[in-house]
Amino acid sequence: MKPLKWVAVSVGAVIGVAHIGVLGHLMNSTKLPEPPTFNIPNGPYSSYKIRAGKDGYEIEFRADDPKVLQSERSLDVDKEKRGWFGGGSEVRSEYRRDQFTREGTRNLGGAIGEEGKIGGVSAECIAADAGARSQGAMAGTSIAAGVAVPALVSIPYVGWLASGWALLLGQKAGASIGSEVGSAFNDC
Numbered sequence: 001m002k003p004l005k006w007v008a009v010s011v012g013a014v015i016g017v018a019h020i021g022v023l024g025h026l027m028n029s030t031k032l033p034e035p036p037t038f039n040i041p042n043g044p045y046s047s048y049k050i051r052a053g054k055d056g057y058e059i060e061f062r063a064d065d066p067k068v069l070q071s072e073r074s075l076d077v078d079k080e081k082r083g084w085f086g087g088g089s090e091v092r093s094e095y096r097r098d099q100f101t102r103e104g105t106r107n108l109g110g111a112i113g114e115e116g117k118i119g120g121v122s123a124e125c126i127a128a129d130a131g132a133r134s135q136g137a138m139a140g141t142s143i144a145a146g147v148a149v150p151a152l153v154s155i156p157y158v159g160w161l162a163s164g165w166a167l168l169l170g171q172k173a174g175a176s177i178g179s180e181v182g183s184a185f186n187d188c
Contacts, residue, residue: 071098125188129179132186136178137171144170 040048040061048061075094100106148166153159182188 069100071100072096073098122188125183125186128182128186128188132178132182133175134178136181137175139178140170140172140174141167143174 035052036057038050038059040046040059041063042048043063046061046063048059050060051058073094073096075092077092098106144166148170149163152162152166155162
């Protein structure tokens with residue numbers, strides 16, 4: 001009879017612990033869920049909006065806001081101007097409104113892309129930059145092919161790979177230099 005008694009006590013203990021576990025689970029499941037914590041980077045030019053509802057949440061974050069800065073200047077001159085032969089008056093009124101990016105680049109007018117977007121570059125400047133990059137890349141590749149490739153090809157086992165890298169590096173450097181020279185010549 002003793003083994004049956006120990007089996008009954010063991011089964012009763014397991015059922016009792018299981019009931020306590022189920023009751024604990026049911027009591028904890030009625031608590032409201034904790035809202036999420038948002039660690040959004042915040043800087044001097046950043047902004048964010050958080051909208052939360054019963055279906056979820058939505059975050060709108062802008063790391064560089066405002067993107068466009070404005071500067072307004074005006075000049076009014078109503079002086080009487082005396083020349084060599086006397087007489088004459090000068091009435092001049094000037095108003096200037098410029099838009100800048102945070103880096104100090106001035107908007108030259110006209111945006112390309114979606115209508116209403118501020119800050120763009122004219123189509124002539126984009127075309128000039130593309131042409132200058134292309135010409136610079138071609139010049140950089142040909143200089144690298146004449147100077148670096150003959151020396152690098154003779155390296156055993158990896159010469160073919162090193163010479164290809166030299167050509168790509170020359171192409172990239174030439175495109176960068178061509179873009180800078182083209183923007184200087186085209187006032188972009």
